[in-house]
Amino acid sequence: MRLNAPGAQGADAFPGGVGLSALRVYDWLAADGLRGGSPHLHTASAEGYVVLGGTGAVQTLSSAGWAEHPLAAGALLWFTPGTVHRLVNTSGDLRLLVVMQNAGLPEAGDAVLTFPADVLADPRAYADAARAGTAEQARRRRDLALAGYAHWRERVAAEGPGALADLHAAAARLVAPRAAGWRELWRQRPLAQAERTGGHLDALSAADPAHLAAARVLGADAVPGERFGVCGRLSVWDLDGFHEA
Numbered sequence: 001m002r003l004n005a006p007g008a009q010g011a012d013a014f015p016g017g018v019g020l021s022a023l024r025v026y027d028w029l030a031a032d033g034l035r036g037g038s039p040h041l042h043t044a045s046a047e048g049y050v051v052l053g054g055t056g057a058v059q060t061l062s063s064a065g066w067a068e069h070p071l072a073a074g075a076l077l078w079f080t081p082g083t084v085h086r087l088v089n090t091s092g093d094l095r096l097l098v099v100m101q102n103a104g105l106p107e108a109g110d111a112v113l114t115f116p117a118d119v120l121a122d123p124r125a126y127a128d129a130a131r132a133g134t135a136e137q138a139r140r141r142r143d144l145a146l147a148g149y150a151h152w153r154e155r156v157a158a159e160g161p162g163a164l165a166d167l168h169a170a171a172a173r174l175v176a177p178r179a180a181g182w183r184e185l186w187r188q189r190p191l192a193q194a195e196r197t198g199g200h201l202d203a204l205s206a207a208d209p210a211h212l213a214a215a216r217v218l219g220a221d222a223v224p225g226e227r228f229g230v231c232g233r234l235s236v237w238d239l240d241g242f243h244e245a
Contacts, residue, residue, distance in 0.1 A: 017189030019103035025232040037231030039086035039149035048078035054094035138228035219245035
């Protein structure tokens with residue numbers, strides 16, 4: 001039996017209203033001699049990495065300035081909205097499980113690439129540059145994001161983390177037209193699950209086990225093929241099309 005009704009998201013969807021994807025980080029060589037993906041940030045969602053294999057690093061620009069965090073099998077790392085992150089693939093086979101807060105928001109534009117300022121200031125130019133249906137387009141997108149990233153890294157080195165305010169302002173302007181529409185995704189997914197748990201706690205406080213009678217096991221199918229994601233080749237699961245396992 002398939003359960004595709006959006007209204008059921010809070011009740012039966014994958015725990016926490018998060019998104020999951022398996023990521024094979026790009027091994028394309030960049031102008032600075034490193035291999036990896038496109039630097040970007042998220043405006044409303046936190047993101048977590050669980051390293052499944054290979055070695056590499058994630059470079060970040062945040063309130064702590066620039067940093068590089070090593071990645072190896074078993075490592076767990078996450079970062080909050082506004083953190084610029086760039087994945088570097090040193091082994092050539094860096095593989096991650098990506099856990100994304102607020103499933104649906106990144107796909108709706110929550111991820112903002114670190115393109116040069118003139119591109120960030122023009123929504124149409126940004127949309128054209130961010131589009132990537134082929135490996136060639138994804139690589140061109142990565143290189144453009146790296147050009148902007150180099151600028152922000154230099155500014156942070158010279159001025160401190162406050163230099164990111166201009167980037168954050170540009171990102172906020174880009175996503176502002178979409179943000180109201182994201183609210184419904186948030187209501188249907190993480191908020192609905194949190195409120196449902198609150199109802200369970202109310203019931204348990206009264207020693208009422210009625211909700212336990214609905215216990216079930218659910219699963220989701222892998223979407224065939226891979227996508228050219230921002231940081232690498234993505235394999236995803238159809239978390240909206242969950243079903244009885």
